[in-house]
Amino acid sequence: xxxxxxxxxxxxxxxxxxxxxxxxxxxxxxxxxxxxxxxxxxxxxxxxxxxxxxxxxxxxxxxxxxxxxxxxxxxxxxxxxxxxxxxxxxxxxxxxxxxxxxxxxxxxxxxxxxxxxxxxxxxxxxxxxxxxxxxxxxxxxxxxxxxxxxxxxxxxxxxxxxxxxxxxxxxxxxxxxxxxx
Amino acid sequence: xxxxxxxxxxxxxxxxxxxxxxxxxxxxxxxxxxxxxxxxxxxxxxxxxxxxxxxxxxxxxxxxxxxxxxxxxxxxxxxxxxxxxxxxxxxxxxxxxxxxxxxxxxxxxxxxxxxxxxxxxxxxxxxxxxxxxxxxxxxxxxxxxxxxxxxxxxxxxxxxxxxxxxxxxxxxxxxxxxxxxxxxxxxxxxxxxxxxxxxxxxxxxxxxxxxxxxxxxxxxxxxxxxxxxxxxxxxxxxxxxxxxxxxxxxxxxxxxxxxxxxxxxxxxxxxxxxxxxx
Numbered sequence: 001x002x003x004x005x006x007x008x009x010x011x012x013x014x015x016x017x018x019x020x021x022x023x024x025x026x027x028x029x030x031x032x033x034x035x036x037x038x039x040x041x042x043x044x045x046x047x048x049x050x051x052x053x054x055x056x057x058x059x060x061x062x063x064x065x066x067x068x069x070x071x072x073x074x075x076x077x078x079x080x081x082x083x084x085x086x087x088x089x090x091x092x093x094x095x096x097x098x099x100x101x102x103x104x105x106x107x108x109x110x111x112x113x114x115x116x117x118x119x120x121x122x123x124x125x126x127x128x129x130x131x132x133x134x135x136x137x138x139x140x141x142x143x144x145x146x147x148x149x150x151x152x153x154x155x156x157x158x159x160x161x162x163x164x165x166x167x168x169x170x171x172x173x174x175x176x177x178x179x180x181x
Numbered sequence: 182x183x184x185x186x187x188x189x190x191x192x193x194x195x196x197x198x199x200x201x202x203x204x205x206x207x208x209x210x211x212x213x214x215x216x217x218x219x220x221x222x223x224x225x226x227x228x229x230x231x232x233x234x235x236x237x238x239x240x241x242x243x244x245x246x247x248x249x250x251x252x253x254x255x256x257x258x259x260x261x262x263x264x265x266x267x268x269x270x271x272x273x274x275x276x277x278x279x280x281x282x283x284x285x286x287x288x289x290x291x292x293x294x295x296x297x298x299x300x301x302x303x304x305x306x307x308x309x310x311x312x313x314x315x316x317x318x319x320x321x322x323x324x325x326x327x328x329x330x331x332x333x334x335x336x337x338x339x340x341x342x343x344x345x346x347x348x349x350x351x352x353x354x355x356x357x358x359x360x361x362x363x364x365x366x367x368x369x370x371x372x373x374x375x376x377x378x379x380x381x382x383x384x385x386x387x388x389x390x391x392x393x394x395x396x397x398x399x400x401x402x403x404x405x406x407x408x409x410x411x412x413x414x415x416x417x418x419x420x421x422x423x424x425x426x427x428x429x430x431x432x433x434x435x436x437x438x439x440x441x442x443x444x445x446x447x448x449x450x451x452x453x454x455x456x457x458x459x
Binding site: 039099111113151153154156157159 | 188191355367368387419
């Protein structure tokens with residue numbers, strides 16, 4: 001059993017790691033949700049729709065998509081012709097990625113746009129240049145082309161989580177939204 | 182001056198397009214839209230995963246059968262073949278068999294035998310844009326097509342002659358103009374004991390490849406076509422070249438090559454340069 005001193009040490013370490021992650025998170029905001037909606041569905045008006053998935057629906061979506069459904073509330077908008085625009089999140093390399101998906105009345109994906117990409121480097125805290133470029137940045141900061149946050153190269157990033165998130169939302173459309181009145 | 186930045190999931194990664202120029206935001210977004218269409222076209226033509234892609238049609242074709250391909254696919258296959266000869270066989274996109282064996286690529290249906298032909302066994306006819314296999318072979322353009330897709334988007338954007346800044350970055354394979362005063366950040370690779378850091382762009386395009394991995398960095402594979410097996414060392418290399426297709430392909434050769442002399446000769450041929458972290 002963990003004694004009090006070890007518990008304190010662990011707590012401090014956890015808190016430190018959290019602060020470290022906060023300091024070394026890279027966040028690039030590409031579009032606001034409004035900009036993404038206008039780009040995916042130009043000239044089309046949408047209404048916010050309150051969609052709360054039941055436990056049975058969440059289970060059915062998980063079963064159909066093979067992806068866990070974390071949230072019962074959807075951030076969803078519907079157009080008069082049956083198009084849907086949904087804002088969601090997936091877990092990226094280390095952090096959440098916000099994205100928008102447009103689904104046509106037929107259930108086909110019209111487009112996917114990343115709204116905010118985040119990546120954190122917990123072990124990069126000692127790199128002063130890396131930290132310097134992140135100081136004062138928030139996810140709402142406007143993007144400045146290559147003067148704000150640098151381009152990153154490295155092992156190719158996999159977008160598999162975003163593909164999973166898309167499959168989850170397409171199954172959500174199939175099982176819940178397509179029959180929404 | 183307007184500027185926009187977009188990011189879409191394509192080619193199995195995140196493709197970032199950033200533009201600045203004396204245009205309105207809607208006009209810049211329209212250019213982004215058309216640039217992404219070019220990336221999607223490369224994905225559609227050259228996907229190993231898609232059984233209906235042009236590449237899959239070539240892979241499934243019989244020995245001796247002539248297949249007409251698009252100018253894009255032809256260009257990538259032609260450059261692959263040229264590089265295969267220039268690298269003494271170290272660059273070869275016909276390593277799909279090994280990747281299927283490692284379950285990194287899906288096994289094409291109806292095929293049980295894994296062919297071991299090389300890209301040299303492909304006959305190319307530039308006049309008619311046809312390809313013909315002289316041996317059974319499976320081509321995977323995963324080591325070069327991402328760079329080519331970046332070039333396709335980049336060339337379209339720069340041909341508009343109205344942009345002051347263009348940057349296309351497909352998950353680390355990137356090309357930008359102007360590049361001379363630009364810095365990029367190389368993501369850490371723990372297996373290669375590289376802590377990450379800033380480097381200046383040395384050419385218009387850059388690509389990075391890694392092999393080996395740890396719990397924080399997914400294991401990546403590079404197949405040695407001469408030994409017919411995955412290389413086992415941990416390493417990371419970044420290549421700076423005049424096109425993203427060259428940079429992308431050269432990283433694979435840099436990871437495989439034994440002596441510096443051979444790689445330097447090749448790099449000099451293309452006025453490219455590289456950084457290794459191992």
